[in-house]
Amino acid sequence: MYRFLSDISFAPDEGARSPHVTLTYAQSLDGKIAGRHGKQLILSGPQSMTATHILRSKHDAILVGIGTVLNDDPRLTVRLNPEDLPQGSGPVQHPQPIILDSTLRFPTTAKLVLPTSLKKPWIFTSPIHDFQRKRDLEALGAKVYVLDVDAQGHLSLPDLLSTLHQLSIQSLMVEGGAGVISSFLKSGLVQSFLLTIAPVYVGVDGINAVDNAEAAPVFENISYHTLGRDVMMVARPHYQ
Numbered sequence: 001m002y003r004f005l006s007d008i009s010f011a012p013d014e015g016a017r018s019p020h021v022t023l024t025y026a027q028s029l030d031g032k033i034a035g036r037h038g039k040q041l042i043l044s045g046p047q048s049m050t051a052t053h054i055l056r057s058k059h060d061a062i063l064v065g066i067g068t069v070l071n072d073d074p075r076l077t078v079r080l081n082p083e084d085l086p087q088g089s090g091p092v093q094h095p096q097p098i099i100l101d102s103t104l105r106f107p108t109t110a111k112l113v114l115p116t117s118l119k120k121p122w123i124f125t126s127p128i129h130d131f132q133r134k135r136d137l138e139a140l141g142a143k144v145y146v147l148d149v150d151a152q153g154h155l156s157l158p159d160l161l162s163t164l165h166q167l168s169i170q171s172l173m174v175e176g177g178a179g180v181i182s183s184f185l186k187s188g189l190v191q192s193f194l195l196t197i198a199p200v201y202v203g204v205d206g207i208n209a210v211d212n213a214e215a216a217p218v219f220e221n222i223s224y225h226t227l228g229r230d231v232m233m234v235a236r237p238h239y240q
């Protein structure tokens with residue numbers, strides 16, 4: 001069922017000075033990724049959730065925005081049954097968690113910085129951040145990196161990718177949430193797009209995956225894969 005994931009290369013282009021970027025998330029039929037006020041929803045069924053964890057295992061790093069950390073308190077680890085591990089993949093590799101957080105709102109109580117967390121996060125922030133929070137997070141094992149901000153006041157994604165390249169990250173899986181999905185979709189920096197579509201309606205109060213689609217790409221090399229009750233769309237974004 002998951003063989004199509006092995007056919008995708010998540011390696012960077014030859015000579016590239018940034019990692020391969022994969023954007024992947026789960027949405028409802030009405031394009032929502034969460035419920036009212038951002039309520040976390042398990043949209044993916046068991047099979048597509050397994051596909052998501054296989055994808056996590058195939059990437060060096062996994063990225064979410066601070067909104068997702070504050071809302072979901074995610075672990076961002078790989079959790080797979082042994083029979084679902086890709087053949088010949090060896091022991092599970094957990095991706096390096098990466099967070100975009102321009103002022104350091106990251107809570108010192110988050111699961112990602114618990115003593116038991118498998119890989120402590122790398123948190124990317126702006127020059128204007130909470131310096132005491134930086135010291136507190138570093139004491140818990142997190143690494144904090146400073147990036148410039150772009151014209152919208154967001155952390156610069158090209159600078160992020162070039163820093164990740166210097167840190168030997170070759171593949172980056174971007175999971176969300178809405179703000180981060182929108183930024184990456186418009187950035188022209190995504191090479192692989194894998195969208196889980198769950199057969200449910202969330203309703204108008206839910207959180208849209210994308211704020212506006214004006215600068216969104218068109219898609220090429222599209223395929224659809226049935227995973228239990230869900231469909232996973234796999235495509236390559238093309239920016240005109």
Ligand SMILES: NC(=O)C1=CN([C@@H]2O[C@H](COP(=O)(O)OP(=O)(O)OC[C@H]3O[C@@H](n4cnc5c(N)ncnc54)[C@H](OP(=O)(O)O)[C@@H]3O)[C@@H](O)[C@H]2O)C=CC1
Binds near residue numbers: 037
């Ligand atoms: N269904 C799914 O697959 C998924 C659903 N979700 C859901 O998404 C929701 C969270 O979405 P949202 O609140 O938008 O939060 P995000 O996780 O997208 O974080 C957005 C925040 O990240 C910071 N940020 C820094 N740099 C950038 C940048 N370049 N582009 C975008 N953001 C940047 C900003 O905060 P600051 O200015 O403070 O830096 C921004 O407000 C939750 O409800 C969660 O459950 C999340 C992941 C997957």
Ligand SMILES: Nc1nc(O)c(N)c(N[C@@H]2O[C@H](COP(=O)(O)O)[C@@H](O)[C@H]2O)n1
Binds near residue numbers: 040064072073076
């Ligand atoms: N693939 C997918 N399907 C859903 O239905 C989801 N709600 C998500 N959410 C993402 O997974 C994170 C939680 O990860 P952990 O289980 O804690 O490792 C959550 O924060 C979203 O990024 N994904």
